[in-house]
Amino acid sequence: MIVAVDGPAAAGKGTLAKRLAEHFGLDYLDTGSLYRAVGMAVLRSGGDPSDAAAAERAARQLDPAGLCDPALRGEQAGDAASKVAAIPAVRTALLDFQRSYAARPSGAVLDGRDIGTVVCPQADVKLFITASLERRAERRLKELLDKGVSAIGERVLQEMRDRDARDSARSVAPLVPAADAVLLDTSELDADAAFAAAVRIISQRRRAD
Ligand code: CDP
Secondary structure, X not given: OEEEEEOOOOOOHHHHHHHHXXXXXXXXXXXXXXXXXXXXXXXXXXXXXXXXXXHHHHHHOOOHHHHHOHHHHOHHHXXXXXXXXXXXHHHHHHHHHHHHHHOOOOOEEEEEOOHHHHHOOOOOEEXXXXXXXXXXXXXXXXXXXXXXXXXXXXXXXXXXXXXXXHHHHOOOOOOOOOOOOEEEEOOOOOHHHHHHHHHHHHHHHHHHO
């Protein structure tokens, strides 16, 4: 079984996708970490994440062993990620890795922006997780403060608005729900309620097949 979990930043995709993978006994890939790793690699080499040649080079040299680096979770990496993610050659370079991961015999949950539309259009279940901009910014702020990172609410909100705009407006693989995705709005749901709703959707889909 392949489960695609797409949606904007801080909608609760990561937490949800990880729990779903555990629950259904599937492997889990956070595809955002690939773009974050590429963005950070460009920054660390002193480059500009919007520079197509530098970003493509970093994507081709990406070592999946480095995907657990905690620095990838910061806002600087998220911002650089959304810049390299708008470069078509970067997306192409990362596609094979994602598709091979999805094709594992054990099945997989992949979360990102274009899993249901581009990476795995044949996924068995597609979830599109959303929440209002304000709720997402609140969650991201709390996440940062909990990690001891100093952050200002206004700034987090503005950065999220910019990232949403960049992800939705880009010409390649923009952030849009697949036609056959099930929408789940988590604005008023906590992590447990979102998980229960997603399990229900997946179980219904499986029964229908
Ligand atoms: O955790 P959060 O939702 O903030 O971000 P993420 O999922 O780690 O993704 C970081 C950035 O990578 C996004 O803003 C997208 O620009 C890009 N991305 C993408 O274009 N396609 C994916 N499949 C995953 C991430």
